[in-house]
Amino acid sequence: MCGIVGYVGAKRNIPEILLEGLKRLEYRGYDSAGLAIGLDSGMEILKSPGKVKELDRKLKAGWTQDKFKNAKVGIAHTRWATHGPPNEVNAHPHSDSKNRIALVHNGIIDNYSELKARLSSIGIKFKSETDTEVLANLISECYEGDLCSAVAAALKQVTGTYGIAVIAKDQPDKIVVARKGSPIVIGVGDDEAFVASDISPLLPYTKRVIYLDDNDITVLSRSGIDLRNMDNVPVTREIAHIDWDANAAEKDGREHFMLKEIEEQPLAISNTMRGRMDHNLVTAKLDGLNLTPRDIAGVSRIVIAACGTSLHAGMVGEYYFEDLTSTPVEVEQAAEFRYRNPILDRDTLVIAISQSGETADTLAAIREAKQKGALVASICNVVGSTIARETGRGVYLHAGPEIGVASTKAFTCQVATLLMMALKFGRAGRLSRSAGQKIISELEKLPDLVRQVLDSSDKIARIAKKYSSAKDFFYIGRGYLYPVALEGALKLKEISYIHAEGYHAAELKHGPIALLDENVPVLALANNIPGKDKVIGNIQECRARKSPVIATATFGDKDILKHADDVMEIPECSDFVTPIPTVVALQLFAYYVARERGCPIDQPRNLAKSVTVE
Numbered sequence: 369m370c371g372i373v374g375y376v377g378a379k380r381n382i383p384e385i386l387l388e389g390l391k392r393l394e395y396r397g398y399d400s401a402g403l404a405i406g407l408d409s410g411m412e413i414l415k416s417p418g419k420v421k422e423l424d425r426k427l428k429a430g431w432t433q434d435k436f437k438n439a440k441v442g443i444a445h446t447r448w449a450t451h452g453p454p455n456e457v458n459a460h461p462h463s464d465s466k467n468r469i470a471l472v473h474n475g476i477i478d479n480y481s482e483l484k485a486r487l488s489s490i491g492i493k494f495k496s497e498t499d500t501e502v503l504a505n506l507i508s509e510c511y512e513g514d515l516c517s518a519v520a521a522a523l524k525q526v527t528g529t530y531g532i533a534v535i536a537k538d539q540p541d542k543i544v545v546a547r548k549g550s551p552i553v554i555g556v557g558d559d560e561a562f563v564a565s566d567i568s569p570l571l572p573y574t575k576r577v578i579y580l581d582d583n584d585i586t587v588l589s590r591s592g593i594d595l596r597n598m599d600n601v602p603v604t605r606e607i608a609h610i611d612w613d614a615n616a617a618e619k620d621g622r623e624h625f626m627l628k629e630i631e632e633q634p635l636a637i638s639n640t641m642r643g644r645m646d647h648n649l650v651t652a653k654l655d656g657l658n659l660t661p662r663d664i665a666g667v668s669r670i671v672i673a674a675c676g677t678s679l680h681a682g683m684v685g686e687y688y689f690e691d692l693t694s695t696p697v698e699v700e701q702a703a704e705f706r707y708r709n710p711i712l713d714r715d716t717l718v719i720a721i722s723q724s725g726e727t728a729d730t731l732a733a734i735r736e737a738k739q740k741g742a743l744v745a746s747i748c749n750v751v752g753s754t755i756a757r758e759t760g761r762g763v764y765l766h767a768g769p770e771i772g773v774a775s776t777k778a779f780t781c782q783v784a785t786l787l788m789m790a791l792k793f794g795r796a797g798r799l800s801r802s803a804g805q806k807i808i809s810e811l812e813k814l815p816d817l818v819r820q821v822l823d824s825s826d827k828i829a830r831i832a833k834k835y836s837s838a839k840d841f842f843y844i845g846r847g848y849l850y851p852v853a854l855e856g857a858l859k860l861k862e863i864s865y866i867h868a869e870g871y872h873a874a875e876l877k878h879g880p881i882a883l884l885d886e887n888v889p890v891l892a893l894a895n896n897i898p899g900k901d902k903v904i905g906n907i908q909e910c911r912a913r914k915s916p917v918i919a920t921a922t923f924g925d926k927d928i929l930k931h932a933d934d935v936m937e938i939p940e941c942s943d944f945v946t947p948i949p950t951v952v953a954l955q956l957f958a959y960y961v962a963r964e965r966g967c968p969i970d971q972p973r974n975l976a977k978s979v980t981v982e
């Protein structure tokens with residue numbers, strides 16, 4: 369999804385800081401990039417389709433060291449096309465027809481067509497197909513020397529979402545930023561200030577950040593940060609201190625962020641659980657939920673809303689709540705939930721799960737739930753993200769930044785969090801102390817269980833190589849491993865581009881079995897959990913259609929070799945936690961298949977890390 373970075377100050381080389389910032393935003397997924405630099409003599413805008421390195425090349429081709437020597441302000445952008453194809457004209461920054469201002473924008477201006485018609489009727493000519501160019505012209509029309517007032521006046525005419533950064537040709541020492549529905553973070557420096565759409569470009573320069581709220585508008589200059597609302601009333605926002613360091617967002621010597629993130633799961637899961645086990649009361653301490661045992665007793669129903677991988681985690685959570693509590697649970701695709709007429713009341717707890725905390729559909733779902741009076745909580749990774757802030761109560765994963773577009777450590781930490789939540793709810797109700805103790809001790813083994821799977825990655829890589837030329841794949845599982853089959857298939861398709869479907873093992877014979885033959889491998893999750901015998905039966909159905917079978921099985925299961933061509937071993941553990949080591953094997957499998965096929969693993973085509981449009 370689109371990314372923004374900006375800098376004002378005299379301490380740094382502006383083109384370098386902008387390009388470096390854009391590189392740190394690459395993980396979000398994008399298709400073009402651009403920058404605008406304010407100079408005493410005017411404003412330079414440079415854009416390019418494709419990757420940031422193209423922009424860099426273009427800049428250096430026309431760049432003399434002296435050109436930007438005295439520059440004090442710059443903004444830059446990576447664009448993920450929404451209005452008009454990814455090309456140079458549609459790339460940001462956009463300027464107005466008089467070239468007075470330059471603007472970068474994340475989000476979508478819903479009423480841009482009518483604004484464009486109005487501006488066209490007064491003679492303004494547009495070069496691009498974007499909604500952003502319309503906003504640039506609207507700001508320019510309002511501009512009479514005070515950029516902040518012009519931006520506020522223009523935004524008052526706009527419906528939709530935006531995170532924006534604007535500079536003016538005649539004020540080459542300030543940036544005006546504003547947000548509504550699209551995140552903007554300000555980096556606080558000494559005699560300098562930074563802006564970005566998330567914290568990763570800011571980390572090398574400052575750990576002090578301010579998250580803007582919706583309808584905030586702010587002027588950044590060397591002399592400070594002037595925070596206001598749209599009615600020009602000064603507002604105060606807390607300065608947060610970020611403990612992620614810049615290295616945490618780098619690859620640590622691995623070929624891909626995805627591999628680094630798969631391998632750091634023992635640590636990520638430990639961080640998720642750190643300080644949260646209450647051995648005395650045999651429960652989980654999740655203070656951010658802000659729910660007393662009495663509040664929990666009042667919850668008559670739980671609805672989990674999420675998208676993609678987070679949705680699959682939610683599906684595992686449904687099993688947890690149903691096994692450990694007496695509370696009925698429904699798991700909803702956030703996009704669908706929002707457009708139905710969900711029946712919610714004060715006794716319903718809606719749990720939004722989102723790694724980024726910015727997914728538009730999930731955000732819309734919680735807004736709907738709040739409006740209908742439900743209790744709303746979230747499970748997010750990104751601290752200070754919109755979903756986390758809007759729900760007000762929830763649990764952070766503390767998994768560290770997830771840069772690879774394919775979500776890995778967020779999934780395992782979400783599942784661990786859901787198990788802790790179900791433990792907390794269970795212990796406030798019918799779950800016995802001894803059953804609770806068993807869950808805590810299984811949770812505490814998780815980092816080690818994952819390490820054991822990681823130790824077998826060479827074997828998984830060999831199996832992956834063998835199947836890497838397949839065109840289609842099925843993943844099947846039952847019980848706790850059914851959502852894991854869905855997640856394993858999602859991982860394979862998104863990074864290797866192999867068509868892969870996750871199915872409940874029993875559903876295969878209700879249709880998809882027609883597709884099986886010797887060219888369609890089936891990955892069957894056949895660990896020792898209830899339902900294993902039936903999965904073995906389903907494997908037989910696949911083999912009878914000549915499908916090669918790869919199975920996950922519990923360490924030491926000699927029998928499985930009779931049923932499967934290849935086996936990925938998963939350490940012995942209780943059914944509760946088995947989704948976590950099992951999914952790690954599937955993540956590695958997908959990773960090595962994609963690597964074998966030479967795919968761009970961290971930035972798969974057509975995908976974005978944070979999906980902030982519906």
Ligand code: F6R
Nearest residue numbers: 676677678722723724727774775
């Ligand atoms: C898959 C993936 C996506 C996300 C989905 C929700 O690997 O990353 O399916 O899980 O876009 O994103 P979040 O969790 O940020 O709401």
